[in-house]
Amino acid sequence: MASTAVPPLKEKPKPGPPHAAGRFGEYGGRYVPETLMAALNELEQAYAAASADPVFRAELDDLLHNFAGRPTPLYFASRLTEQLGGAKIYLKREDLLHTGAHKINNALGQGLLARRMGKRRIIAETGAGQHGVATATVCALLGMDCIVYMGEDDIRRQELNVLRMRLLGAEVRPVTSGSRTLKDAVNEALRDWVTNVRDTYYILGSALGPHPYPTMVRDFHRVIGIELRQQMLEREGRLPDAILACVGGGSNAIGAFHAFLDDPAVRLIGVEAGGRGKSLGDHAARFEGGVPGVLQGTYSYVLQDEDGQVALTHSVSAGLDYATVGPEHAALHDNGRASYVSADDAHVLEAVVRLSQAEGILPALESAHAVAECLRIAPQMPRHAILVVNLSGRGDKDMGILARELKIAGAEPLSGR
Amino acid sequence: MPIRFPQHPGLVVYLTAGDNGLYADAAQIRPGDLAVTREIALAAIDAGADVIELGVPFSDPMADGPVIQRASERALRAGTRLQHVLNLAAELRAARPAAGIILFSYLNPILRYGMSRFADAAAESGADGVLLTDMIVEEAGDYLAEMRRTGLNPVFLAAPTSPDARLQAIAEHSAGFIYAISRTGITGKQQQLAADAAALVERIRRWTQLPIAVGFGISNADHVAQVGQFADAAVIGSAIVELIERSTPATAPGEVSRFIKGLRQPSGAGPGMQREQSARR
Numbered sequence: 214m215a216s217t218a219v220p221p222l223k224e225k226p227k228p229g230p231p232h233a234a235g236r237f238g239e240y241g242g243r244y245v246p247e248t249l250m251a252a253l254n255e256l257e258q259a260y261a262a263a264s265a266d267p268v269f270r271a272e273l274d275d276l277l278h279n280f281a282g283r284p285t286p287l288y289f290a291s292r293l294t295e296q297l298g299g300a301k302i303y304l305k306r307e308d309l310l311h312t313g314a315h316k317i318n319n320a321l322g323q324g325l326l327a328r329r330m331g332k333r334r335i336i337a338e339t340g341a342g343q344h345g346v347a348t349a350t351v352c353a354l355l356g357m358d359c360i361v362y363m364g365e366d367d368i369r370r371q372e373l374n375v376l377r378m379r380l381l382g383a384e385v386r387p388v389t390s391g392s393r394t395l396k397d398a399v400n401e402a403l404r405d406w407v408t409n410v411r412d413t414y415y416i417l418g419s420a421l422g423p424h425p426y427p428t429m430v431r432d433f434h435r436v437i438g439i440e441l442r443q444q445m446l447e448r449e450g451r452l453p454d455a456i457l458a459c460v461g462g463g464s465n466a467i468g469a470f471h472a473f474l475d476d477p478a479v480r481l482i483g484v485e486a487g488g489r490g491k492s493l494g495d496h497a498a499r500f501e502g503g504v505p506g507v508l509q510g511t512y513s514y515v516l517q518d519e520d521g522q523v524a525l526t527h528s529v530s531a532g533l534d535y536a537t538v539g540p541e542h543a544a545l546h547d548n549g550r551a552s553y554v555s556a557d558d559a560h561v562l563e564a565v566v567r568l569s570q571a572e573g574i575l576p577a578l579e580s581a582h583a584v585a586e587c588l589r590i591a592p593q594m595p596r597h598a599i600l601v602v603n604l605s606g607r608g609d610k611d612m613g614i615l616a617r618e619l620k621i622a623g624a625e626p627l628s629g630r
Numbered sequence: 631m632p633i634r635f636p637q638h639p640g641l642v643v644y645l646t647a648g649d650n651g652l653y654a655d656a657a658q659i660r661p662g663d664l665a666v667t668r669e670i671a672l673a674a675i676d677a678g679a680d681v682i683e684l685g686v687p688f689s690d691p692m693a694d695g696p697v698i699q700r701a702s703e704r705a706l707r708a709g710t711r712l713q714h715v716l717n718l719a720a721e722l723r724a725a726r727p728a729a730g731i732i733l734f735s736y737l738n739p740i741l742r743y744g745m746s747r748f749a750d751a752a753a754e755s756g757a758d759g760v761l762l763t764d765m766i767v768e769e770a771g772d773y774l775a776e777m778r779r780t781g782l783n784p785v786f787l788a789a790p791t792s793p794d795a796r797l798q799a800i801a802e803h804s805a806g807f808i809y810a811i812s813r814t815g816i817t818g819k820q821q822q823l824a825a826d827a828a829a830l831v832e833r834i835r836r837w838t839q840l841p842i843a844v845g846f847g848i849s850n851a852d853h854v855a856q857v858g859q860f861a862d863a864a865v866i867g868s869a870i871v872e873l874i875e876r877s878t879p880a881t882a883p884g885e886v887s888r889f890i891k892g893l894r895q896p897s898g899a900g901p902g903m904q905r906e907q908s909a910r911r
């Protein structure tokens with residue numbers, strides 16, 4: 214399946230004139246088995262009603278504040294700034310949220326929505342385990358049943374999060390099909406949903422999948438950018454010059470970007486997983502090696518071979534190791550409002566050490582992709598420029614991988630880089 | 631061509647194209663050689679299948695259960711490509727002019743091939759129609775235009791969860807036949823036919839004169855007989871794919887033939903029934 218060189222296409226594959234619902238430019242839409250259509254329509258209507266309901270909004274805001282810990286700080290990384298000698302670097306501290314990543318914003322929103330819809334059986338997919346932990350947490354909070362699908366490879370590399378989910382009362386179901394990572398967990402969650410659609414709510418963990426998920430998940434994360442904008446105006450009296458965020462499915466990035474879409478002076482930069490090389494199968498940089506196509510219900514960029522078979526992916530971070538990307542990012546890529554780059558595994562590991570030792574902040578491997586790009590571009594920017602990194606999560610979950618990759622053993626001090 | 635079901639109930643047989651089962655010797659099979667699927671399909675037609683659905687293997691078959699997932703993985707590992715499936719359709723058309731042939735696929739391989747190019751190639755192969763698992767009527771503008779242009783029948787799925795307004799739209803846009811999904815869920819065998827199915831077929835009939843085939847979970851002659859009481863045809867998928875999985879390339883055509891003949895003998899004495907029972911033990 215993983216042939217290496219894919220010849221350029223003469224014509225962009227296109228599924229047809231966009232149906233109005235859930236499109237971002239030409240991307241998005243709904244490409245699902247018919248069995249799910251009634252559920253997606255029900256979800257769309259329930260979400261519209263909930264968004265317009267001040268009681269729903271108030272309860273969510275209260276939980277975001279008192280349970281999850283919003284607003285998150287905007288932290289000026291003075292030592293890192295000094296070391297790099299360029300732009301002023303700020304970190305939006307989503308890593309400080311309850312459960313350790315931005316994922317709780319969306320899990321709380323959808324959990325409340327599921328309760329409002331009378332659904333008590335919750336399913337979710339997870340890659341790095343952060344969305345699974347967030348969903349298991351919300352299910353414990355709201356007293357709902359929770360089943361989390363997770364690829365066998367990811368279960369191995371994010372074992373700590375598996376244990377957390379189980380402690381929280383969730384059932385973690387290993388997925389052994391395909392590449393045994395996030396994509397396959399989404400397939401399995403969709404299969405469960407098709408089968409149990411009448412009583413089950415699927416809390417999808419990123420801004421992808423069929424409409425209304427990309428819009429709804431983005432809305433639940435918009436708070437990141439809204440806070441960031443206000444905090445930045447208070448601190449600096451102006452907007453930042455650039456915002457960096459890692460892009461797996463794209464939820465933390467779209468949450469950070471969205472409040473700035475109409476401010477063309479603010480550069481929006483998404484960072485994908487460059488993995489271990491440029492060949493198909495060695496990375497998850499959809500905007501470098503992908504072609505528009507349909508996977509898991511949405512039309513977006515997909516890493517695939519010449520036959521439209523979805524390619525394997527690789528990344529040191531389970532949360533970015535995914536063959537397609539949320540459709541709103543595809544639109545922002547094509548219309549040029551955001552730009553997308555990649556950071557490879559080696560630079561990401563270096564970024565973890567650098568941020569840990571410069572600022573005392575251990576970032577998640579996913580978030581460290583954005584940090585790596587910051588390390589690259591901040592020195593090239595003038596001192597008066599302002600660069601924000603959306604630090605989507607913390608790295609405690611990654612200690613097993615980090616110990617192995619960085620050869621941390623015993624009490625030997627790790628030399629700074 | 632219109633799809634015809636001369637016998638009642640009609641039989642639609644799904645095959646994952648390029649799957650040679652568990653026991654095929656990979657060294658014996660050239661990539662893209664779909665001879666095993668061809669022999670099985672011919673045997674199925676001769677045993678009474680009215681329509682063959684040729685499944686294009688896909689890396690991410692999200693609507694399929696484990697049996698068809700495994701078959702898709704084997705077919706891809708054997709090097710099966712969309713072009714090979716189109717070639718196979720042409721061979722079947724030449725060999726059995728009266729059989730119905732449907733190309734059955736997820737959307738992405740078709741998109742990558744090019745929708746318009748695919749429609750031309752499918753029509754040229756002599757296939758009668760196309761079924762795209764993850765294409766819903768709302769998104770089907772281009773697809774339907776291409777089907778009309780090339781005279782192919784677009785077959786849509788109807789689900790027990792589809793409200794009447796959706797069934798009406800599905801009926802309006804379908805041609806050839808309508809594929810009614812017997813229950814919520816993915817493909818796979820089951821013991822009992824869901825009560826959902828009869829009610830769904832009744833609701834679809836309000837909007838169409840087209841034949842209605844019922845599929846998902848149908849695995850024995852009793853199921854087929856039950857479907858015959860309210861629908862025009864039964865679709866057999868996983869049960870046959872599983873039979874092929876357990877057979878060798880040499881024995882698969884004969885096994886499939888016997889199984890299909892047994893499906894039209896609901897008395898409980900058919901060889902298909904015995905096979906099912908022994909398989910369950």
Ligand SMILES: Cc1ncc(COP(=O)(O)O)c(C=O)c1O
Nearest residue numbers: 343461462463464465532605606
């Ligand atoms: C900390 C963290 N950041 C980012 C991601 C990637 O997801 P997204 O692109 O939806 O933000 C994950 C996913 O697991 C994560 O755990």
